[in-house]
Amino acid sequence: MxxxxxxxxxxxxxxxxxxxxxxxxxxxxxxxxxxAPSGATSDGRKILYYYDPMFPNQKFDKPGKSPFMDMQLEPKYADEGGANGAPGISVDPAARQSLGMRVVAAELGSLAATFDVNGTVDFNQRDVAIVQARSGGFLERVYRLAPGDVIGAGTPIADLQLPEWGSAQAEYLSVKKLGRPELTAAAKQRLRLIGMPEGVIAEVDRSGRTGGRMTVRAPIGGVIQALNARAGVTLAAGQTLAEISGLGTVWLNAALPEAQAGSVQVGQRASAKLTAFPGEAFAGRVVAILPTAAADSRTLTVRIELANRGGRLRPGMFAVVALGGDAKPALLVPSEAVIRTGTRSIVMLDRGDGRYHPAEVVAGREGGGKTEILRGLAPGEKVVASGQFLLDSEASLTGLAVRPLDPAQ
Structure with missing residues (x-):
């Protein structure tokens, strides 16, 4: 070879x-x-399922194109958290800094139950005077008044001629001349029973003359709401001549949301501010909470009585009313930490394990940027106060279970 x-x-x-x-x-x-095991990548990460980011609730076993959108399905890894993986949501430290995430601890404190509601000034319906004719007769004169006029107590309204009074006075003077005290007393009592004022009776005693003429005067000061007196008309006993509403005190009817109905009680103090008097507060108290709620606005009417010195408060004026009581102890978190979904309230917990966990809570009163937590949190637990909405969105996408309420809390 x-x-x-x-x-x-x-x-x-x-x-x-x-x-x-x-x-x-x-x-x-x-x-x-x-x-190689099914559902695992070359680097050993386990794939739970594939999903379309636009429809995260729909899960797929294999990769491919989304049937909903013209885009590739994304893998969901077990180490990203969720119901089937490690619980909680992990956020990169750099992402936390860029999002400005802030964590605070739930702490015990005092929360004043003070809140503002709107209201309008109205007449005090307990301070109303009805002027009537005590006996049948004639209306001789009406003084120059009209509805809406503001008058003082004792202002003359009309002059009446009452024939029944004249005959009763003549009978009284005749009995008085008899010198019999018991008959005189009975005749005087009859004058009182037909509505004759004590001043008129005293004038008859002093002068010894009869007079069926009488001037009707306003018993209180206030606003004339109705004036039915017209010169020359015939009057019946009990006929209304005028209606007067007093202005010494006024009512402030405030619209209270029914969710805060338990925070207000009769006798509670209130403070009102009106745009007509900037920088000035009017003190009052709650005199009534009306028993019915407005069906359209779901509010209760709280009636507050205010002193009306100088008659400055006029019915129809708009006011902002501060209602509430003394401060009460409560478990507090920043109001922005509470995510209200409409059906429940959620906070994002920071347990110190590098992950964030949603928890359901029951929120109570609010004030001063703080919200009271009635159930669902314990003192010292840390919640996310900023950036929590992004965490809540991620928790919804991954189907992360929310910590339920503890009946013992």
Whole structure:
């Protein structure tokens, strides 16, 4: 065998060995891939399912295109958290800093139950005077008054001629001349029974003359709401001549949301501010909480009585009323930490394990940027006060379970 032939055979053997080694490696690699666990990536991360970010609630077993949008399905890994993986939501430290996430602890404190509601000034319906004719007769004169006029107590309204009074006075003077005290007392009592004022009776006693003419005067000061007196008309006993509403005190009817109905009680102090008098507060107290609620606004009417010195408070004026009581102890968190979904309230907890966990709470009163937590939190637990809405959105996408309320809390 020549040296050339030996060299050719040597080269062919080396080439065959290389091909066999390459084919074996390829076969082993293919076998290794086929033996790899289903739902795992080359770096060992376990895939739970695939999903469309636009429709995160729909899960798919295999990768591919979304049937909803023209986009590839995204894998959901077990180490990203969620119901089937490690609980909680993990946020990169750099992302936390860029989001400005702030964590505060729930702490015991005092929260004043003071809140503002709107109201309007109205007449005090307990301070109303009705002026009537005590006996039948005639209306001789009406003084120059009209509805809406503000008058003082004792202002003359009308002059009446009452024939029944004249005859009763004449009878009284006749009995008085008899000198019999018991008959005189009975005749005087009859004058009182027909509605004659003590001043008129005293004038008859002093002068000894009868007079069926009487001037009707306003018993209180205030606003004339109605004036039915017209000169020359015939009057019946008990006929209304005028209606007067006093202005010494006024009512402030405030619209109280029914959710805060338990925070207000009769006798409670209140403070009102009116745009007509900037920088001035009017003190009053709650005199009534009306028993019915407005169906359209779901509010209760709180009636507050205010002193009206100088008659400055006029019915129809708008006011802002501060209602509430003394401060009460409560478990408090910043109001921005509470996520209200409409059906429940949620906070994002920071347990110190590098993850954030949603928890359901029952929120109570609010004031001064703080919210009272009635159930769902314990003192010292830390909640996210800023950036929590992004965490809540991520928790909804991943289907992360929310910590339920503890009946013992």
């Amino acid at each position: 020549t040296d050339a032939t030996t060299a050719v055979r040597w080269r062919a053997g080396i080439l065959a060995a290389v091909l066999i080694a390459g084919g074996g490696g390829y076969w082993l690699g293919q076998r290794g891939q086929s033996d």
